[in-house]
Amino acid sequence: MIQESGAFHRLKSFEVVGGFLDGLKLEFQAGLNCLIGHRGTGKTSVLEFVRYALDSFPKGDTGKELRKRVEGLVKSNLGDGRIRLMIQTKDGLDYIVDRTASGQPMVLTAEGQATDITINTGGIFAADIFSQNEVEEIAISPESQLVLIDTFMADEIASVHSEISNVQAKLSANAREIVPLQDSLAKLADELSKFPSVEEKIKGLSGIGDQNSQEIDQAQTHKGIRQREQKGLEDAGELIQDYLNWFTQGFGDFTAKVKKLFADDVLEGPNGDILKRVIQHLEKAGLAIDKLFQDGESLLVDEQNKLLIDTNQLRSAHNTQELAFRDLIAKHQQAQGQATERAKWETTRNELLASKREQTDKINKLNDLKQKRQQLMDQLSNLRDKRFGLRLKVAERITSEVASPVRVRIEQDGNRDLYFNMLVDALKDAQVQRNTVARKISQVLAPSELVEIIQNNDIESLQRHAGLNTSQASKTIMALGIPEVLLGLETVELTDLPRIELQDGDEWKESLSLSTGQKCTTILPILLLDSDSPLLVDQPEDNLDNKFIFHTVVDSLRKVKTSRQVTLITHNPNIPVLGDAEGVFVLTSDGQQSRLLNSGGVDNCRNQIIDLLEGGEEAFVQRKKRYNF
Numbered sequence: 254m255i256q257e258s259g260a261f262h263r264l265k266s267f268e269v270v271g272g273f274l275d276g277l278k279l280e281f282q283a284g285l286n287c288l289i290g291h292r293g294t295g296k297t298s299v300l301e302f303v304r305y306a307l308d309s310f311p312k313g314d315t316g317k318e319l320r321k322r323v324e325g326l327v328k329s330n331l332g333d334g335r336i337r338l339m340i341q342t343k344d345g346l347d348y349i350v351d352r353t354a355s356g357q358p359m360v361l362t363a364e365g366q367a368t369d370i371t372i373n374t375g376g377i378f379a380a381d382i383f384s385q386n387e388v389e390e391i392a393i394s395p396e397s398q399l400v401l402i403d404t405f406m407a408d409e410i411a412s413v414h415s416e417i418s419n420v421q422a423k424l425s426a427n428a429r430e431i432v433p434l435q436d437s438l439a440k441l442a443d444e445l446s447k448f449p450s451v452e453e454k455i456k457g458l459s460g461i462g463d464q465n466s467q468e469i470d471q472a473q474t475h476k477g478i479r480q481r482e483q484k485g486l487e488d489a490g491e492l493i494q495d496y497l498n499w500f501t502q503g504f505g506d507f508t509a510k511v512k513k514l515f516a517d518d519v520l521e522g523p524n525g526d527i528l529k530r531v532i533q534h535l536e537k538a539g540l541a542i543d544k545l546f547q548d549g550e551s552l553l554v555d556e557q558n559k560l561l562i563d564t565n566q567l568r569s570a571h572n573t574q575e576l577a578f579r580d581l582i583a584k585h586q587q588a589q590g591q592a593t594e595r596a597k598w599e600t601t602r603n604e605l606l607a608s609k610r611e612q613t614d615k616i617n618k619l620n621d622l623k624q625k626r627q628q629l630m631d632q633l634s635n636l637r638d639k640r641f642g643l644r645l646k647v648a649e650r651i652t653s654e655v656a657s658p659v660r661v662r663i664e665q666d667g668n669r670d671l672y673f674n675m676l677v678d679a680l681k682d683a684q685v686q687r688n689t690v691a692r693k694i695s696q697v698l699a700p701s702e703l704v705e706i707i708q709n710n711d712i713e714s715l716q717r718h719a720g721l722n723t724s725q726a727s728k729t730i731m732a733l734g735i736p737e738v739l740l741g742l743e744t745v746e747l748t749d750l751p752r753i754e755l756q757d758g759d760e761w762k763e764s765l766s767l768s769t770g771q772k773c774t775t776i777l778p779i780l781l782l783d784s785d786s787p788l789l790v791d792q793p794e795d796n797l798d799n800k801f802i803f804h805t806v807v808d809s810l811r812k813v814k815t816s817r818q819v820t821l822i823t824h825n826p827n828i829p830v831l832g833d834a835e836g837v838f839v840l841t842s843d844g845q846q847s848r849l850l851n852s853g854g855v856d857n858c859r860n861q862i863i864d865l866l867e868g869g870e871e872a873f874v875q876r877k878k879r880y881n882f
Contacts (some may be wrong), residue, residue, distance in 0.1 A: 258675040261785040262378050263818040264340050267303060271334015272354040272848050274298055274316070281838035284814035288822045288842035289858075289865050297385065299840075300791050301326050304382045306336045306352045308373040312402045328354045339363070340378050343785045348378070376408050378406060381784065384454045385822075388780070392764040392772035395668055398751040401776075402663070405647045413640045420633045423603045427626050427741040434619050435736050441612045448605045451598055458595040473592070474579050477599035479571050484603065493557050500550040508539030508877050630743065641665045641749055648751070650782075655810045656777045658756035667750025669695045675745050676733075683732035685725050693719040694729070705740075707733050722759065753779070772794045774805075781809040787818040794825040807831045819836035826866035830855055837862065 286295045301323050303309075310316040310323075331354045338350040347363035350372055360370040361375075370377060381404050383391075403410045424441050459470045464566050514535075515528050522528075582592045594726040641663070648661040674693035685688075694703060698716050706714050707730050710846040715726040733739065754761040755775040773796045780788060794802055802825060810819060812830040822830060829837050837858040841850040851858050867873045 261343050262787055262818055264787055265339040265341050267299065268337045269302065269334060272331040273482055275334060277847060277849055281820060284835040285810055285817055286820040286831050286836040287662050287834045288838045288840060292841040293571055294840040296840055297791055298326065300382065300789050303338065303789060304711055306338050306350050306358060309382055310356050315394065315397055318574065318693045342378055374507035376411060379407055379786045380789060380791045383785050383791065385795065388776050388793060389769055389772045391776045392767065395750055398753055399749060399778065401572055402644050402751055404642050404786065405576060410640060410643055413636055417636045418790055420629055420636065423745050424626065426631050427629065430501060431619065431622050431740065432736045434615055438615050438619065439611065440607055444608055445605060451602050451605060455595060455596045455602060458591050469581065470727055472581050473595050473599065475574065476578055476596065476602055477528045479574060480600060481603045482567060486567060491559055493553050493560065497550060497553050502541055504546045507542050508536055509537040511539055528569050573779050575591050607795045628661065644749055651779055654782055655778045656805050659775050659778060660754050660761065664750045668748035672747055673746050675741060679738045680729065683728045685728050690721060690725055690729055693721065700745050704739055704742050708737060773797050774801055778805055778809055781813050783816050786821065788819045791822045792824065793821055794823060794828065799827060802827050803831065824866060826862055829862060
């Protein structure tokens with residue numbers, strides 16, 4: 254989609270205080286800007302300072318390495334100074350971004366007043382910045398290619414990313430509840446395996462004696478029920494006491510912690526009024542919390558007293574019933590020898606019945622968690638499909654609009670590296686060749702298919718699909734059957750895999766297999782497509798022939814600069830001259846300090862362009878004579 258003029262983000266100015274670039278100020282134009290100068294004059298530092306100020310780093314390992322390198326450059330070149338960028342959003346709002354070597358970016362109003370805006374969140378501003386050789390690196394890195402594709406629908410994809418992260422966080426929390434619950438249920442199942450034998454023992458002790466045996470059995474059963482009644486009341490008392498302790502411990506705790514938030518000297522500092530107001534609000538909340546604790550404690554004390562009355566009544570009833578039981582047993586000589594033993598087994602049975610109730614509650618809770626998990630899994634799948642759909646649109650747009658024979662395809666879930674790495678890690682103690690086994694599995698089975706095989710202990714299927722022998726399949730299922738691993742396999746991401754290809758004659762060649770020059774020929778035209786983010790590239794002409802620069806790069810620049818701000822560091826005269834750069838900035842240096850020698854349009858910087866990029870007027874004239882133009 255072609256952007257209307259002005260409906261895009263732009264850098265308005267760049268200013269540095271301190272360090273090698275001390276005093277440098279550049280006023281960027283809305284169209285094409287070119288930084289030129291001898292090597293070592295600070296051109297690359299300008300680009301990386303802009304990246305650092307905007308905190309504009311790609312995600313993943315590539316971004317971590319780049320951040321480390323840029324932060325090192327800033328610390329060694331900026332010292333105790335600061336960087337200031339004036340930016341304008343696509344909505345026409347002006348802000349200042351201020352950053353030092355040791356601090357985070359601050360977003361100020363155009364008048365220099367502090368705001369609560371964070372530059373790298375919320376989508377208020379974005380820039381696409383590429384260091385020297387980074388264009389080539391994109392061609393050989395699927396991860397970087399995916400990042401590049403995402404920049405063309407940055408807001409939409411960032412929104413989906415945020416939703417995905419939220420669902421993944423919920424799935425992680427869900428797994429943290431499921432795993433201990435499954436462990437607890439396994440222990441309960443083991444404990445309850447004794448239940449049938451206990452029932453048999455009790456049954457064997459029933460029906461003893463004469464015609465009164467039924468009466469005795471009923472009396473024994475009621476004695477067991479009395480034990481459960483007593484245990485229930487004891488549990489109720491413990492429950493009330495636990496919460497009473499909690500209320501007692503919590504009373505005043507919030508307010509006490511509020512008082513420790515700020516030291517006295519901080520409260521008397523320049524922002525003391527704000528902090529004192531915070532404390533007042535929190536202390537007011539603390540009083541309200543304490544009132545709730547008092548009310549809760551009072552309520553539970555009342556219930557505790559009621560429970561004591563009910564407990565005494567039940568004890569009196571139990572005593573009467575127990576006396577009747579003993580009288581009954583005393584009348585029947587044969588039953589006397591069995592009463593103690595049956596009472597022991599009834600106690601064991603009651604304990605198991607309590608465990609059975611606990612098992613039922615935990616099974617219901619586990620089923621609820623699994624149901625919620627499935628709902629979250631469906632959400633995650635839908636969001637990943639939505640993200641792929643957005644990326645597919647970008648791929649189709651690039652293929653149709655790029656100014657060179659390039660096509661972009663994208664395979665959903667095509668990159669299985671994360672899946673493979675998870676399997677390798679899970680198989681570390683399985684006594685198999687884990688890399689080989691992990692590779693075979695990850696290439697032929699989706700994570701969901703593997704989870705089903707493991708849950709069914711289907712060794713034969715794993716052998717057949719992954720080409721494993723019986724020992725490998727058995728050990729693999731055992732190693733991957735750990736609940737934490739299974740839950741992780743359910744959610745592991747199969748990353749979308751981009752394929753950027755260049756037409757070479759009648760053949761389409763994937764970027765990973767191209768020569769260095771062809772790699773840049775493939776990627777650079779994609780960077781020069783329309784976007785609402787400014788584009789900054791360090792020496793895009795590297796590894797490109799002048800014919801391609803003239804016919805493709807320059808043509809793309811002339812088209813895109815009406816709807817996108819572009820800033821290039823270049824040593825090629827065709828880019829500023831034939832691209833008709835609106836802003837040319839000539840940097841020079843005495844080895845200790847960089848400074849702006851000249852700036853303006855191409856005509857205003859004509860002499861420096863001829864000297865620095867053409868080799869001087871004499872060289873230009875000699876070439877003209879040699880070429881007979």
